[in-house]
Amino acid sequence: MAREADAIATNVRGEFFVDSSCIDCDLCRQIAPAVFARDDRAGQSFVAAQPATAGVDRALMALVTCPTSSIGTRTKHDVRVAARAFPEPLFGDVAFCGYASEASYGAASYLIRRPDGNVLVDSPRFAEILVERIAALGGVRYLVLTHQDDVADHAKFHARFGCERVIHRADAHGALRACERIIEGDAELAPDLRLLHVPGHTRGSIALLHGDTLFTGDHLWATDDQTGLEAGRDVCWYSWSEQRTSIARLAAYSFTHVLPGHGRRFTAPSPAAMRAAVLRAAG
Numbered sequence: 641m642a643r644e645a646d647a648i649a650t651n652v653r654g655e656f657f658v659d660s661s662c663i664d665c666d667l668c669r670q671i672a673p674a675v676f677a678r679d680d681r682a683g684q685s686f687v688a689a690q691p692a693t694a695g696v697d698r699a700l701m702a703l704v705t706c707p708t709s710s711i712g713t714r715t716k717h718d719v720r721v722a723a724r725a726f727p728e729p730l731f732g733d734v735a736f737c738g739y740a741s742e743a744s745y746g747a748a749s750y751l752i753r754r755p756d757g758n759v760l761v762d763s764p765r766f767a768e769i770l771v772e773r774i775a776a777l778g779g780v781r782y783l784v785l786t787h788q789d790d791v792a793d794h795a796k797f798h799a800r801f802g803c804e805r806v807i808h809r810a811d812a813h814g815a816l817r818a819c820e821r822i823i824e825g826d827a828e829l830a831p832d833l834r835l836l837h838v839p840g841h842t843r844g845s846i847a848l849l850h851g852d853t854l855f856t857g858d859h860l861w862a863t864d865d866q867t868g869l870e871a872g873r874d875v876c877w878y879s880w881s882e883q884r885t886s887i888a889r890l891a892a893y894s895f896t897h898v899l900p901g902h903g904r905r906f907t908a909p910s911p912a913a914m915r916a917a918v919l920r921a922a923g
Contacts, residue, residue: 641709641712642657642658642659642661642709642710642711642712643659643661643712644657644659644712644714646659646660646661647659647660647712648660648662648679648682648684648686650679650682650686651686651687652687652688652689652690653690654687654690654714655690655713655714655715656675656687656690656691656699656703656711656712656713657687657711657712657713657714658676658684658685658686658687658710658711658712659710659712660684660710661708661709661710662684662685662708662710663684663707663708663710663742663745663746664678664683664684664685665706665707665740665745665746665747665902666678666685666746666902666903666904667702667705667706667707667738667740667746667748668685668702668703668705668706668711669685670904670905671698671701671702671705671738672691672695672698672699672701672702674689674691674695674698675687675688675689675690675691675695675698675699675702676688676699676702685710696717697721697722697725699711700717700719700721700722701722701725701726701728701738703719703722704719704722704723704725704726704738704739705726705738705739705740706740706746707740707741707742707744707745707746707765708742708746723769724769724773725738726738726739726770726773727750727751727770727773727774727777730750730899731897732851732853733752733753733754733851734750734751734752734753734850734853734897734899735750735751735752735753736748736749736750737749737750737751737760737764737770737774738764738770739764739765739767739770740764740765741763741764741765741792741793743791743792743793744762744763744789744790744791744792744901745789745790745902746902747762747789747790747792747857747858747901747902748762748899748900748901748902749761749762749763749764749790749792749901750762750855750899751774751777751780752850753777753778754781754832756781756830757778757780757781757782758774758777758778758779758780758781758782759780759781759782759783759784759829759833759848759850760774760780760782760783760784760797760803761784761786761848761855761899762784762785762786762790762791762792762857762901763783763785763790763791763792763793763794763797764792764793765792765793766792766793766796766797766800771797771800774801775800775801779801779803780797780801780803781801781803781804782803782804782805782806782829782833783797783798783803783804783805783806784806784829784835784846784848784855785805785806785807785811785816785819786845786846786847786848786855786856786857786858786859786901787807787808787811787841787842787844787845787846787857787858787859788807788811788812788813788816788842788844789842789858790857790858790901791807791816794816794819795815795818798820804820804821805818805819805820805821806819806820806821806822806823806827806829806835807819807821807822807823807844807846808822808823808824808837808844808845808846809822809823809824809844810839810842810843810844811842811843811844811845812844823835823837823846824837825837832850832851833848833849833850834848834849834850835847835848835849836848836849836889836890836893837886838856838859838860838883838886838887838889838890839878839879839882839883839886840859840871840876840878840879840880840882840883840884840885840886840887841857841858841859841871841875841876841877841878841883842858842877842878843878843879845857845858845859845878845886847859847860847890849893849895851895852894852895852896852897852911853895853896853897853898853899854890854893854895854897854898854899855899855900856898856899856900856901857900857901858875858900858901858902858903859871859883859886859887859900860887860890860898860900860918860921861898861900861902861903861904861905861906862898862900862903862904862905862906863904864904866904866905866906868906868917868920868921869898869906869917869918869920869921870903870921871883871884871887871921875902884922884923885922887918887921887922888918888919888922890918891915891918891919891922894911895911895914896908896909896910896911896913896914898914
């Protein structure tokens, strides 16, 4: 639980606060941007404006999602509505899972609802309410692990749903060797589920292309103002040159949404506009 005694000094006074355990994952700022902002000097989130009545639910959704329980309230709130708001529909058959895990440094994960079996993209925290909601939506057939960093509670989701865990061989280290499907290069899980090997952030990073959406893990994300795409050399653990090459390779595919694990989401007005944004990011 967040500790009021450790509240960040830049929080505005009022009901909600962020404490010093924040790891700057950015999810609270994405979920409730009217409430939370970034203190660039501290490299942490803080409460920039207390929510009006209509915004309390979004602030509580951020509280539920926070991987380090760094968001608190000065009085007790009923969080049941916020807790059951996930997976939160985004567009089409794609939903955001919330419930980020500290083990994945607060990475976002997503659920794709499909008649032929749902897909979980990277692992959220194995929270009972979330697991119950996913079960009610049809469970999980595939758990696509985009890279070795954001696997969190993959083993618990496999045990609960019997899902087939998918990872690239280059990232299948230690316990990840037990994954049911270990791929090399590109692969196809189904006609609507195409896996693309995108080395760079890690040697075995993969992206998942589903319809007009590309799930990128930590390979590619939106700029802070969400007008373009970028990647981070400072968080590239394998090869920056290979990452730039594999970003450019994505221009061969047609999509309009980029959903990353870390970083902001990006939507282009057309596949052609997305292609141009991808090529700019590749440099």
